[in-house]
Amino acid sequence: MKFSGHPVLRTLCVLACFLGLMQTASAQLHADFSASPATGCAPMFVHFTDLSTGGASSWKWDLGNGTVSFLQNPSTTYFTPGKYSIKLVVKNAGSSDSLVKTSLVVVNALPKPSFTASDTTGCYPLTVHFTDQSNAQEGNIVKWEWDLGDGAVSSLPNPVHVYTGPGNYNVILRVTNSAGCTQTLSKAQYIKLKDGVKADFSYTGSNQCAPPSTIHFTNKSNGTGSLSYLWLFGDGNSSVQANPANTYMSAGLYTLQLIVRNDAGCIDTLTKKDSIAVGVMHAGFLAPDSVCQNTTVQFTNTSQPVSGNSIWDLGNGAKATGNAPAT
Numbered sequence: 001m002k003f004s005g006h007p008v009l010r011t012l013c014v015l016a017c018f019l020g021l022m023q024t025a026s027a028q029l030h031a032d033f034s035a036s037p038a039t040g041c042a043p044m045f046v047h048f049t050d051l052s053t054g055g056a057s058s059w060k061w062d063l064g065n066g067t068v069s070f071l072q073n074p075s076t077t078y079f080t081p082g083k084y085s086i087k088l089v090v091k092n093a094g095s096s097d098s099l100v101k102t103s104l105v106v107v108n109a110l111p112k113p114s115f116t117a118s119d120t121t122g123c124y125p126l127t128v129h130f131t132d133q134s135n136a137q138e139g140n141i142v143k144w145e146w147d148l149g150d151g152a153v154s155s156l157p158n159p160v161h162v163y164t165g166p167g168n169y170n171v172i173l174r175v176t177n178s179a180g181c182t183q184t185l186s187k188a189q190y191i192k193l194k195d196g197v198k199a200d201f202s203y204t205g206s207n208q209c210a211p212p213s214t215i216h217f218t219n220k221s222n223g224t225g226s227l228s229y230l231w232l233f234g235d236g237n238s239s240v241q242a243n244p245a246n247t248y249m250s251a252g253l254y255t256l257q258l259i260v261r262n263d264a265g266c267i268d269t270l271t272k273k274d275s276i277a278v279g280v281m282h283a284g285f286l287a288p289d290s291v292c293q294n295t296t297v298q299f300t301n302t303s304q305p306v307s308g309n310s311i312w313d314l315g316n317g318a319k320a321t322g323n324a325p326a327t
Contacts, residue, residue, distance in 0.1 A: 029054035031090045031099035039106045041181035046105055047075045048086070054097070056090035064105065081109035081137070109137035111177040113185035123266030124196030125164045132157045132173070139178030147172040149191060166224065168192050197223030199260040199270035213278045214247045217256075225262040232257040234276065251279030298326045 032051040037044070050059060050072045061069040064084030067076045078084065083103040090097055111134055118129040130148075134141050146154040148161050149169030163169065168189035176182045200220040205213055219242045221227060231239040233246040234254030248254060254276035261267045284302040291297055301310050301323040312320040 029056055029090055029092060029095045029097040031056075031088050031097040033086070033088050033099070033101075035086065035101075035104055038104060040108065041179065042079055042081050042107050042110055044078045044105075044107045045075065046078065047073070049073050050088070050090075052088070052090045052097070054090075054095075055092050057092045058090070060089040062087040078105060078107045081107045083107075108177075108179040108181050110181045110183045111136050111138070111141060111175050113173045113175045113183050115171075115173050115185070117171070117190065120190055121192050123264070123268075124166060124193045125162050125198060125268060126191075126193055126196070127160065127162050128191060129160050130158060130171070132175075134173070134175045136175075136177040138181060141175050142178050143176035143182075145174040163191060163193055164198065166193050166196060195224045195262060195264040196266045197221060197227060197260045197262050197268045199258045199268040201256075201258050201270065203256070203276075205276075210279045211251055212247050212249050214245055215276060216245045217243060219243050219258070221258070221260045221268075223260065223262050223266065223268075225264050228261050230259040230261075232259075248276065248278045253277055253280060296326050298324065300324050 030053045032053070034049050034051060035046050036049070037046065040046075046063075048061065048063070050056070052059075059070060059072050061067075061071075061074050063069065063074065063076045064086055065076060065078055065080070067074075069076075084105040084107070085100060085102045086104045087098065087100045114133040114135070116131050116133060118131075119126060120128075130146065132141070132144060141157075144155055144157050146156075146159055147170075148154065148159070149171050150163060150165075150167065152161055154161070169191040170186060170188050171190040172184060172186045174182060174184040198221060200222075201217055202220060203215050203217045205215045215233075217231065219229065221229070229240055229242055231241070231244055231246075233239070233248075234256060235246070235248055235250070235252075237246050239246070253274040256272045256275050257269065259267065259269045286300040286302055287297060299312065299314070303310070310321060310323055312322075312325050314320060314325065
């Protein structure tokens with residue numbers, strides 16, 4: 001019996017062909033992929049994930065930096081800043097497909113930190129002005145982080161710092177550009193200080209309410225090598241002693257100055273303006289006009305010149321010392 005022309009057979013044949021075409025269409029390859037991360041700073045490690053559909057059995061990647069991979073999910077590192085286009089070709093036994101994503105990977109440049117200093121050697125205390133000379137490479141510099149070597153830090157573009165003691169100080173600058181990329185520059189033993197002096201002193205007076213008034217000075221200076229001193233007492237008198245005394249014969253305000261020098265030529269000067277008052281003390285203080293009962297009252301000494309020793313009678317039987325007592 002022949003069924004080739006039978007209507008049922010023809011229908012079954014057409015249906016089989018239709019199903020075959022559907023199966024072929026559903027298995028058609030479609031290349032796709034993603035990159036993580038897609039944007040960053042050099043050197044930048046990127047992992048690619050195959051998202052292709054249709055049953056690929058082989059993969060060929062051109063990762064844009066000269067790397068070709070046949071892995072399904074490759075990775076690579078981009079060392080050079082720029083924009084990279086990625087190509088994927090997928091194949092199976094019956095077909096192939098390819099996809100190019102232009103400028104998919106964006107690698108931003110690191111900034112190039114650089115700086116100079118006004119002085120790198122000298123006598124301490126040494127005031128150093130640092131100048132940032134960094135190149136942002138991408139955008140501009142938005143953040144500065146300085147480690148000045150002696151425990152001091154700064155976030156200013158061009159900080160100023162005083163080194164107060166001997167030592168070899170490392171200076172580190174870390175900069176961040178507007179692309180979020182960061183780079184660090186370290187200069188080892190950049191600031192070298194061997195010699196220096198630091199002037200300091202205190203004093204006590206036997207009688208400053210009226211002339212003549214004798215003031216005794218105590219030298220607290222320190223430094224390297226042998227030190228010499230020059231005192232200027234503000235009344236025309238001077239001394240080269242370590243711990244001198246001076247008698248003020250006239251009422252007035254006197255500015256003190258101590259100049260210290262060592263045998264390496266380092267000099268430091270300490271000036272205390274209007275610090276000696278002979279016969280010109282004017283007592284004064286601030287306090288509220290009225291307060292509620294059981295309320296603490298704060299007093300502020302406004303005496304001129306500033307008093308180094310104050311004794312208070314607070315009116316309620318209490319005594320106090322200092323410049324801001326409370327009762």
